[in-house]
Amino acid sequence: MNIPKVVEIKRVIQETDTVKTFIFDWPVKEEVPGQFMMIWNFEDEKPMSMSLIDPINNEMGFTIRNVGKFTESIHRMEAGDKLGIRGPYGRGFEIAGLKVLAVGGGVGMAPLAAFAEEASRMQVEVDLISAAATQDELLFMDRLDKTAELKACTDDGTYGFCGFGTELAEEVLKNNSYDMIVTCGPEVMMKKIVDLAEKHDIPAQFSMERYMKCAVGICGQCCVDDTGWRVCKEGPVFWSDEVRLIVEFGKYRRSAAGRKEMF
């Protein structure tokens, strides 16, 4: 039944100055990395992809950057506070191949953390590029240290490779071969990663974010041009061979009213 389930926050992890992870007890069943949930703070409801899916301890979590009114209200919450959660929704990442390159930009690392841990449980090797503006904003460096081969990069060079995630990916692809690439982050970054994947003839998956309302595939709010695919249903994860059909990818998205907003 598509109704919010009200749950208590079990613990909160301060990841960076502006990013926190909120963890809940959750009966993990078929949740897939890359899928999302609708989070209800009793004022508004927004989609968030799961950054933690732990079938052993039955925990689930979201990693949220404080960017506005909604995220601010969640950032003020502590263990014991309640949120409504409904989902999981949509199509997540498919885990396939023996060796995968994952590229996460900023808080786009959230679903990739869940992905890397699930892939690791399935004996799939993951090289994970974690990109951030500066060292203090790098996510999950400790948590994923033993799960994936971490390759950090910062725009300002304060830690790891100096430059964008796309530049490090280009370097890494020169000397390594991968069965698949997965990426989540700013759409312009993902567009470049998908182009790179195509150049190297590696299948890629990317995760799109669009304004959402019903999240169950009926209201049409998150439909993309030109296929009409619903990000909440056919997505949010798409394959690189589908990207040519999503003409708005990397170019524009629609507001709550449905007006086009260029990236």
Added chain:
Amino acid sequence: MLETDICKIKMKNPTMLAAGIMGNTAASLNWAARSGAGAVVTKSFSMEANPGYSNPTTVEVTGGFINAIGLSNPGVEALKDELNKLDGSVPAVASIYGANSNEFQNVAIKIDGMVDMIELNVSCPHASGGCGSSIGQDPNATAKIVKAVKKEVNIPIIVKLTPNVTDLVEIAEAAQKAGCDALTLINSVGPGMRIDLETAQPILHNKFGGVSGPAIKPIALRCVYEVYEAVNVPIIGVGGIRDYKDSVEFLFAGASCVQIGTAVYYEGMDVFGDICQGLDKFMVSKDYSSVADMVGKAHRN
């Protein structure tokens, strides 16, 4: 065999995508057409952009959903860009709304000729600012808007009515008398609500929303049946239709064609093709040679 027509507009089959389901972009309307819909109806739009209500805007209940999206739309100018990108494979209906006859007229004039028909939404149960069912619950207000739009445009005008009235026939007759070319019955029911047990808080941000889905089908069917006996204009049946059997019931009750909405959740976009396939088989097995032969059959027994 499934070919039919409404207001002299030919349809390859009697299914339409209902207003408010997908339908805010050409891409999603074209997808519905590719999936087998005989016609497509846009999400309701107005002169100016409207972001609608805050989330949660949709919640599930036994037998369907409650929604209070709040008539969000990018405004008529942005919608015109979308209408220009329709693939033209099936007739397109523009659903429009406003608070008064002037607003309806202005939007209708902008799109006259860009679509095959206009559906007047005077029935949204969760609209604010004098839009939606506050018009459709009043026969005089309904008639005034129908007349005003009819005067300004050349394409057929459909009026979508709300079941949330004491006497639907009175409103239907008023719309017909005012010159509408067809009626769509019904908009979502209620409004209804759902309350969270943990927090004792209404789940929808707007508290109340329109009830749709299989639970409202018996009500929709009764509305079609009742209005069919009172009016001469064709009726488009909508409300809880999920499969060909539901569609047949609506045709028998007096609908000339049917709209599919919430069933897109239950059955996916294949619902149009599936209904057509089932309907085709049913017609062969029962010896019906056309959709029109079935329309109103329940009244002849």
